[in-house]
Amino acid sequence: MADTAQTLPHQRTDAEIIQQTDIVVGEFIGRKGALIPVLQTLQDIFGHLPELSLKRAGELLEIPYSEVAGVVSFYKYFSTVPRGKYLIRVCLGTSCYVRGGKEVLESFKNNLGIGIDETTEDQLFSLKVGRCFGACGLAPVAMINDDIYRRVKPSKVGEILQSYKVMEATDD
Ligand code: FES
Structure with a gap:
């Protein structure tokens, strides 16, 4: 890393x-x-x-x-625990689930070292599960804040996360 x-x-x-x-x-x-x-x-x-x-x-x-x-x-909208700067939502709606959404979720968990509804120690990322983002034809889908990722491969998750880390590092 x-x-x-x-x-x-x-x-x-x-x-x-x-x-x-x-x-x-x-x-x-x-x-x-x-x-x-x-x-x-x-x-x-x-x-x-x-x-x-x-x-x-x-x-x-x-x-x-x-x-x-x-x-x-x-209200689900409210949260009493600090949320990361980037909210990751992995879709586990039916289409995404059958096309590998669970493996994508596992990959996010492993890459981040956190579970669902948790936030990384640096408060950069929070991980949640979503239910259909209306892009089922391009499943499995994940969202990071407003960015949508289609046909996500578990092996590409590290690369996706890295792009946000690089963005943070260059923002300083
Ligand atoms: S089920 Fe995942 S986008 Fe519809």
């Missing part, structure tokens, strides 16, 4: 999390159904929903934490 000088995302302090949360809640407070847009905005800012932020938002909106946590766990 090539040695790439990756920059870790800025780790926010607790004070920064509180400050950002206060600003976001301040924009929505008093509006009906404020919780969902608050959570969406916080996730956009932090990349996930830190517990501290959820607790603070609940306090300010006068919604019990148990209720806030319930909403977060109900």
Whole structure:
């Protein structure tokens, strides 16, 4: 594996999390159904929903934490764990599954050293399973953020990942 000088995302302090949360809640407070847009905005800012932020938002909106946590766990869109800069989704819909999607997934797991719903230590990649991206004729399919990869071969996964690592290294 090539040695790439990756920059870790800025780790926010607790004070920064509180400050950002206060600003976001301040924009929505008093509006009906404020919780969902608050959570969406916080996730956009932090990349996930830190517990501290959820607790603070609940306090300010006068919604019990148990209720806030319930909403977060109900919607798949929300995540309480940090997500990598590049979200990889490997399709395991029927067409992709029968054309080797599982092997493609295994190859991503092995190359990244993580499992499904996990993030690499450098916070560059997160791995998820998807269900049909509407490109079944070109199965097996994987997506990395908005980039779609068709007829993915397990042996090519390392090369695909390397292109993102190189991009990161040259971005600095
Ligand atoms: S099943 Fe994978 S794109 Fe449709």
